[in-house]
Amino acid sequence: MVTRTRHIERLIHSHPSQDGAGVNIKRIHRFDGELDPFLMLDELGSDRPDDYIGGFPPHPHRGIQTLTYIVHGGITHEDHLGHSSTIQAGGAQWMHTGRGIVHSEMPLTDSQGLHGFQLWLNLPASEKMSEPRYRDVPSGEMPRLPGTQAELVALGGRWSTLDGDSVSGPLDALAGDGAVSHVRLEAGGELTLSVQSEMLAVHVFEGELQIAGENVAAGQLARLGAGDTLELSSRGGAQCLLLSGTPHREPIAHYGPFVMNHMHEIDQALQDYRSGNFTE
Template sequence: MPQRTINRVIASHPSQDGDGVKISRVHDFGGGLDPFLMLDELGSEQPDEYIGGFPPHPHRGIQTLTYVVHGGLMHEDHLGHSSSIGSGDAQWMHTGRGIIHSEMPLTDHAGLHAFQLWINLAARDKLSPATYRDIKREEMPHLEEEGSELIALGGHWASATQAVDGPLDALAGQAGIAHVRLEGGATLTLEQDAPTLLAYVFEGELQIAGQTVSAQRLASLNAGETLTLSSHSGAQVLLLAGHPHGEPIAHYGPFVMNQREELDQALRDYRDGTLAQ
């Protein structure tokens, strides 16, 4: 079966969001990662770099997936949801027509390390009702091979001998999300033919088809049916698989629509208090 190879590598860049939260960000609002838009990594042992969190703010036209490696986050929104997630947990938010929410940090002995992924909604779903869901680590199945482990948040993931399906089954763009850990010298081969396949390395170095990807870099992969990951010294990786919408993208701040006129409408709706009705 054809092996996936690297098409391009994108280095994350330092950024800041919310109330001064320091993040490392990869984004492409031009459709180059379709159906994905942005991946933020929050990671620090210094509380002043994240403690301000993300006070109440709106969204329209996307889904967000927040995954915590360690530490935690507390979520509240205008729909009445109020919950917290800790190490290994995730929260999924379908913003649809509109949602106003906040995310505030909870720390452990190592501070906070988390990710937030933005997934674009298809045009037909941009104004759908908003929904929210927590996913606890106990719900996420593991695929284990010698020296490697895959934790499935969403989508279908398979090796030659095992297959698992993540609990998130309503991700836009038929998306799949997985967290992979590789020990030094380990190799993991997966069967994955999704049109879009991305690998974000957040610890160590990863080898794909003879090419090394360093930490804080996202590799966009060419078409194929199998993906072989290996690491000489150990690595941790987020895998993102999906099917492109192939639609125009119009982006402004927390809103992602298809046309500029729709962004203007989102701004008017937010200002007059009807965005999330």
């Protein structure tokens, strides 16, 4: 079988930012469709409580999905639908905001502080005003796919090696056929995957890895070009998130916590929230 190795098309750097009640984060945002169906990636990582202890008090969302994944520490979610849950290291929370949800997220620590990620995925126009939903998944329900001194943890979507081994993450309703996984590579580790999706990105958050021999350092997201084979390796050890999906190719209008297709829909979201009709 002839395969085409995927190479780096562009490197995108995260930048410092703040959100919520003064939470320090590293952010990558692409509301121009470059990572479609993904819109944003926030990394929370600190052993200083002052960097994150204020958390994210109640706030609204419309038109997106969020996926929150915890590496160390934990986070507690509450929303207007009555959901209340806490995830710890290795667990994930998924929220389909649809037409509207109001929620809060408050951080917890462990001996290594807090380290986690939140991804935003764009909903297609047909689902922007759908019913909101929520789900959390503990670490023990995440399947693993081994490599050579490497391991892939599947959060959502299907992940396969060239040998035909595959796993499917429990978050099976990610927008745009989205798939997300966490890869750990030890020094000298290697992992080769078969990835057919149109959009594929690798975000390195620890160490340095090589993608088809090209270096990617911590804090960089590599947007990959066309192909069907992903070759990951690391000389000294690394960790990364893999993101794949099918672009919606629809207009994107964004304001704060709202993502719609046109600005008049953003105006309506603001009006609904201010008038108290947001969750009706």
